[in-house]
Amino acid sequence: xxxxxxxxxxxxSDLGDVLRLFYGDVQIALAEPGQALAPEDRLFEHRxxxxxxxxxxxxxxxxxxxxxxxxxxxxxPVEVKRARKRQVKLALYNLVKRLTGMTxxxxxxxxxxxxxLLQEALExxxxxxxxxRHMTEAFDVAPDRAVLLGDIAEMQRGIREAAxxxxxxxxxxxxxxxxxxxxxxxxxEIGDGRQVEPYVAALLREIAxxxxxxxxxxxxxxxxxxxxxxxxxxxxxxxxxxxxxxxEAFPGAVEWTVEAGRPDTxxxxxxxxxxxxxxxxxxxxxxxxxxxxxxxxxxxxxxxxTIAAYALAxxxxxDDINMDIIAALPGEGVxxxxxxxxxxxxxxxxxxxxxxxxxxxxxxxxxxxxxxGGHTQVTRDDAAQMIAMARxxxxxxxxxxYYLYRQKYMAGNLExxxxxxxxxxxxxxxxxxxxxVSVLALGAGAITKWLFDRALRIExxxxxxxxxxxxRRVDEMVQRKREVILGIRD
Numbered sequence: 125x126x127x128x129x130x131x132x133x134x135x136x137s138d139l140g141d142v143l144r145l146f147y148g149d150v151q152i153a154l155a156e157p158g159q160a161l162a163p164e165d166r167l168f169e170h171r172x173x174x175x176x177x178x179x180x181x182x183x184x185x186x187x188x189x190x191x192x193x194x195x196x197x198x199x200x201p202v203e204v205k206r207a208r209k210r211q212v213k214l215a216l217y218n219l220v221k222r223l224t225g226m227t228x229x230x231x232x233x234x235x236x237x238x239x240x241l242l243q244e245a246l247e248x249x250x251x252x253x254x255x256x257r258h259m260t261e262a263f264d265v266a267p268d269r270a271v272l273l274g275d276i277a278e279m280q281r282g283i284r285e286a287a288x289x290x291x292x293x294x295x296x297x298x299x300x301x302x303x304x305x306x307x308x309x310x311x312x313e314i315g316d317g318r319q320v321e322p323y324v325a326a327l328l329r330e331i332a333x334x335x336x337x338x339x340x341x342x343x344x345x346x347x348x349x350x351x352x353x354x355x356x357x358x359x360x361x362x363x364x365x366x367x368x369x370x371x372e373a374f375p376g377a378v379e380w381t382v383e384a385g386r387p388d389t390x391x392x393x394x395x396x397x398x399x400x401x402x403x404x405x406x407x408x409x410x411x412x413x414x415x416x417x418x419x420x421x422x423x424x425x426x427x428x429x430t431i432a433a434y435a436l437a438x439x440x441x442x443d444d445i446n447m448d449i450i451a452a453l454p455g456e457g458v459x460x461x462x463x464x465x466x467x468x469x470x471x472x473x474x475x476x477x478x479x480x481x482x483x484x485x486x487x488x489x490x491x492x493x494x495x496x497g498g499h500t501q502v503t504r505d506d507a508a509q510m511i512a513m514a515r516x517x518x519x520x521x522x523x524x525x526y527y528l529y530r531q532k533y534m535a536g537n538l539e540x541x542x543x544x545x546x547x548x549x550x551x552x553x554x555x556x557x558x559x560x561v562s563v564l565a566l567g568a569g570a571i572t573k574w575l576f577d578r579a580l581r582i583e584x585x586x587x588x589x590x591x592x593x594x595x596r597r598v599d600e601m602v603q604r605k606r607e608v609i610l611g612i613r614d
Contacts, residue, residue, distance in 0.1 A: 125150075125151050125152075125153065125161075125162070125164075125165045125166075126143055126147065126150055126151070126152045126153075126165070126166045126167075126168065127152075127153055127154070127155035127159075127161060127165060127166070127167045127168070128140075128152065128153070128154055128155060128167075128168050128170070129154070129155040129167060129168070129169045129170065130154070130168075130169075130170035130212075131170055131171055131172040132170065132172060132208070132212050133154060135208075135209050135212055135213070136154060138209055138213055138234065139212070139213060139216055140152040141213075141234035141532070142213050142216050142217050142220065142232065142234060143168075143216070143220065144532075145217075145220075145228055145234065145537055146220045146221075146223075146224050146226055146228075155167060166185065166186075167185065168183060168184070168185045168216065168219070169183070169184045169185070170182065170183050170184075170212070170215075170216070172212070174196060177195060177196055178193050178194065178195060178196060179193070179194055179195075179196050179197070179208070179211055180192070180193040181193075181211055181212050181215035181216075182215070183215050183216050183218075183219040184219075185219060185220075185223060186223070188219060188222055188223050189219065190215055190216075190218040190219035190222060191215070192211060192214060192215035192218065194211060202580075213232060213234070214232045214263070217231070217232035217264070218232075221264075227266075228264075228266075228537055229265075229266045229268075229269050229508065229537060229538060229539075230263075230265055230266070230269060230530065230537060230539070231260075231263045231264030231265040231266065232263050232264050233263055233265065233530075235530070236529050236530050236531065237528075237529060237530075237557065237558065237559070238259075238265070238269075238273060238528070238530065239273055239276055239277065239280075239527075239528055239557075239558060240558070240559075241259065241263065242255050242256070242258075242259055242270075242273040242274065242277055243277065243284075243558075245258045245259070246277065252274055252277065252278070253274075255274065255277075256270045256271055256273065256274040257270070259273060268512075269539075272515070272525055272528070272541070273528070275524065275525050276525050276526060276527060276528055279524050279525065279526040279544070279549060280526060280527070280549070280554055280558070283549065283551060283554060284554060284555075284558060284560050285555075285560045285561065286346045286555060286560070286561040287346070289342060289343055289344060290343065290344055290345070290346040290561070291338070291343045291344075291345060291346065291561065291562040291563065291564050292345070292346055292347045292348070292349070292551070292552050292555050292556065292561045292562070292563045292564070293345055293347070293348040293349065293370065293374055293377075293563070293564050293565075293566070294349050294350075294351065294552075294556070294563055294564070294565040294566065294567075294570055295327070295331075295348070295349070295350045295351070295355075295366065295370060295565075295566050295567055295570075296351060296352060296353065296565070296566065296567030296568060296569060296570040297350065297351070297352040297353045297354070297355040297357070297358060297363070297366075297567065298323075298352060298353040298567065298568045298569060298591060299319075299320065299323075299352065299353050299354065299357045299358055300352065300353050300354045300357050300386070301354065301357055301386060301388055301389060301424050317358075317359075319591055319592075319595075320358050320359070320362060321362070322595050323568070323591060323594070323595060324358070324362045324365060324366060325595075326594060326595040326598045327366060327566060327567055327598075328365065328366065328369050329598050329599075330566045330567070330598050330601065330602055331366075331369045331370055331373050331566060332369070332373065333598075333599070333602040334373070334564060334566060334602060334605065335373035335374065337602065337605060337606055337609065337610070338373075338374065338564065340610065341609055341610060343562075344374075344376055345374035345375070345376060345377045346377060346378060346379070346551065346555075346561065347377055347378065347379040347380075347381075347550075347551040347552040347555065347561075348370060348371075348374065348377045348379070348380045348381070348552070349380075349381045349382075349383075349552040349556075350363075350366070350367070350380075350381065350382045350383065351383045352383055352385065354383065354384075354385040354386050354389050355382055355383055355384070355385070356382070356383075356384045356385065356386070356389040356390055356394050357386070357389045360391075360393050360394045360397055363382075363394065363397070364397050364401065367380075367382075367398075367401045367403070368401065371401065371402070378551070379404065379405060379550070379551050379552065380401075380402055380403045380404060380405065381403070381404075381405040381406070381407070381550060381552055382398055382403050382405075382406050382407075383406075383407045383409075384398070384406045384407055384408055384433075384437070385407055385408070385409050386409065386423065386424075386425060387408060387410075387425050387429040387430045387432065387433035387434075388424050388425040388429060390408065390433040390436070390437070391436075392436060392440070395436060395437055395440050395442070396440060399440055399441060399442065404442075404443075404444050405444040405445075405446065405550060406437060406442055406444075406445055406446070407445070407446040407447065407448060408430060408433050408434045408437060408445055408446075408447060408473075409430075409446075409447060409448040410427060410430040410447060410448070410449060410464065410467075410468070411423065411448060411449060411450050411453070412427075412449065412450065412453055412456065412460065412461075412464050413427035413430070413463060413464045413467045413468075414427070414456060414460050414463070414464065415427055416455070417453050417454075417455060417456050417460065420453075420454060420455055421453060421454065427467070431467075431471065434447075434471055434473070443474065444474045444475075444548055445473045445474055445475075446473060446474065446475040446476070446477060446542075446550070447468055447471070447473040447475075447476050447477070448476075448477045448479060449461075449464050449465065449468060449476065449477070449478055449479070449514075450479045450480075450481050451478065451479065451480050451481065451507055451510035451511055451514065451538070452480060452481040452501055452502050452506075452507040452510060453481055454481075454501055456502065457502060457506065458502070458506050458509055458510060458513075461510040461513070461514075462513060465513065465514055465517060465518075469517060469518070469521055472521075474544065474545050474548040475523070475526075475542060475543060475544035475545065475548050475549070475550065476514075476518055476523060476542075476543045476544075477540065477541070477542045477543070478511065478514045478515075478518070478540065478541050478542075478543065479540045480507060480511060480538035480539060480540060481501070481507075482531040482532065504537070507538060508538060511538050511539070511541075514541075515541070518543045519543070522545060522546075523543035523544060523545060524543060524544060524545075524546065525541050525542070525543050526542055526543065526544045526549040526550075526553075526554065527541070527542045527549075527550075527553050527554050527557045527558070528540065528541045528542070528557070529557045556573075559573065559575070559582060560575075561575070562574045562575045564605070565587070566587070567587065567594070568587060568588065568589055568590065568591050568593075568594035569586075569587060569588070569589040569594075570586075570587045571584055571585070571586045571587070572584065572585040572586075572587075572604075572605050572608065572609075574608050574609050583608045584608070585601075585604040585605045585607070585608040585609075586604075587601045587604075588601070
């Protein structure tokens with residue numbers, strides 16, 4: 125057990141994230157005054173002073189200490205809070221790094237979007253080279269990761285933000301043929317399909333109501349994205365009804381993406397329908413080309429099925445296909461991942477998203493790995509080798525990194541990176557991951573994110589995750605959006 129005794133208890137959750145970078149999924153608690161600790165417990169003590177125009181954070185643990193003193197930050201309350209959080213976290217990071225001797229690829233950063241910090245440096249007037257160096261010097265980010273952020277900023281230039289009055293649309297289809305063992309999304313197995321029709325009816329109602337909402341807000345659609353789940357798991361006619369309604373309600377999008385996802389849900393009828401409905405970008409996701417691993421993680425298809433589905437999509441004229449692959453899947457070693465990467469490079473999709481496996485506590489895989497002991501996972505060093513291999517080989521073949529995000533509980537404290545051919549970067553992915561475009565999100569578990577004051581303030585309107593509850597309460601979900609977007613309460 126790790127205990128914190130701190131002058132900044134308001135940042136307890138953030139400080140816990142720093143400790144988990146080094147110690148993994150440990151239990152962390154605040155120590156009460158005078159609380160007696162067990163011999164095996166570890167205590168981190170923190171003192172903060174604000175004097176002579178300086179903020180000073182001092183952390184101690186066992187016989188080690190780390191002190192960080194910087195000029196006090198002046199700004200808005202939000203900016204001051206952000207600056208305090210960064211400093212107290214960095215001071216703790218410095219101490220734990222000293223205690224453990226570990227070097228981490230993302231240094232002291234625990235957030236989802238490290239690209240934001242580099243963008244802040246650019247907006248402050250730094251050159252791209254200075255901004256990259258700043259990431260290493262200020263946050264201890266490894267030089268290769270800092271360069272990666274710089275490459276992403278270059279790919280996003282000119283397409284990072286939408287024009288005034290534009291929004292992006294997300295439509296969630298929470299059904300899959302089978303549920304992957306690592307999945308924690310709001311989705312379920314389609315089973316006998318009895319929930320599909322009422323779900324589609326509720327989704328069509330939400331689309332119609334939000335059409336009026338967006339008209340009232342004076343907003344137009346830039347990019348649409350249909351995800352899941354696996355949208356192509358539902359019947360072709362139902363998926364077409366959803367697309368037709370969305371495109372009629374929100375016309376003029378320059379990009380439509382549908383996560384065709386699993387090859388066992390793709391057929392010629394669905395692909396022709398998507399093509400004819402103007403969907404230019406689809407995903408055909410292998411995750412791995414090891415059939416043994418596919419069985420292990422609960423996918424009901426083979427690597428050969430993925431290749432066949434990809435070839436069918438190409439033959440029907442799709443010229444913007446994405447493939448997802450995952451590093452550090454259970455039971456896989458570096459050689460297995462190298463094979464998957466080799467097949468993907470030979471297929472030459474237009475974009476490749478390389479994920480580091482994140483084992484969420486709500487997933488079946490978390491139970492299998494941490495409780496039942498049914499699978500093994502590669503070491504931190506092997507996971508890092510997989511990610512480095514992907515970056516090196518994909519960039520050598522002409523793909524370029526265009527967006528990045530991180531998650532808790534990721535293998536090796538690494539990252540997810542989308543790579544694309546020039547001109548094939550997904551606008552929705554950039555706007556959503558960078559939080560530079562407002563997103564209207566429809567469907568069970570979807571979260572609307574609305575930007576105010578040039579993204580200095582973001583408000584969210586989440587839909588309920590449970591499918592039955594969503595069907596019953598769809599009008600309530602739209603009202604939540606009205607309150608956020610228009611500030612109108614009934």
